[in-house]
Amino acid sequence: MMRSLLLLFLFAFTAAAVAAYKDPERVVRASDAVTELLRDHVEQRAHAVQIPRGQGGEFALRARINGIAAPMVIDTGATSVVLTYETAKAAGLPLELLDYDVDLETAGGHTRAARLTLDRLAIGKLVERSVPALVVPHGQMKTNLLGMSFLDRLESFEVRADRLVLHGF
Known part of the structure; x- marks a missing residue:
């Protein structure tokens, strides 16, 4: 649980840093990357x-x-x-x-x-x-x-x- 929260925090921080530069394309890519990693993490736990x-x-x-x-x-x-x-x-x-x-x-x-x-x-x-x-x-x-x-x-x-x-x- 703590590992998931830490992972989520790191991705949110990264997305916030990209957003601070006001580059919409980077924000979308960062958001997609976070979503994909979280989905993979959930799927991996579901198949264990x-x-x-x-x-x-x-x-x-x-x-x-x-x-x-x-x-x-x-x-x-x-x-x-x-x-x-x-x-x-x-x-x-x-x-x-x-x-x-x-x-x-x-x-x-x-x-x-x-x-x-x-x-x-x-x-x-x-x-x-x-x-x-x-x-x-x-x-x-x-x-x-x-x-x-x-x-x-x-x-x-x-x-x-x-x-x-x-x-x-």
Whole structure:
């Protein structure tokens, strides 16, 4: 908030200085520049999601997979989004058609997973379609992972203090 006010003050001061020289063309250009920068600032905030760090140091969130709420943990070491069998079933994914032919190393050890594509994966206002994902067999994992097959689609992500900020396009 303070950053926005400071930015607004600086632009107003610049516009006032240009107006003092009574050059209408410069005033219009300065006004357009201020409007564009403020619009960009607002749009950038609208396409960002902040996730607080959990007590265990993880960044946990509630995603929506094909419209169904699902808890997830962000894992930049995971090449893909990985869903538990239970979450995939709740999201209405075609589990009976899957072939568990992908070798997967998890924190709990070695398992096999099946490839699929999520129609829609949403984290707050950030929505991606046709996201590649993996599903593990029943009981193999307790947590859904938000891996790089989603994170790579973002403009950027960064850790600020105890918050992870996801920036969409």
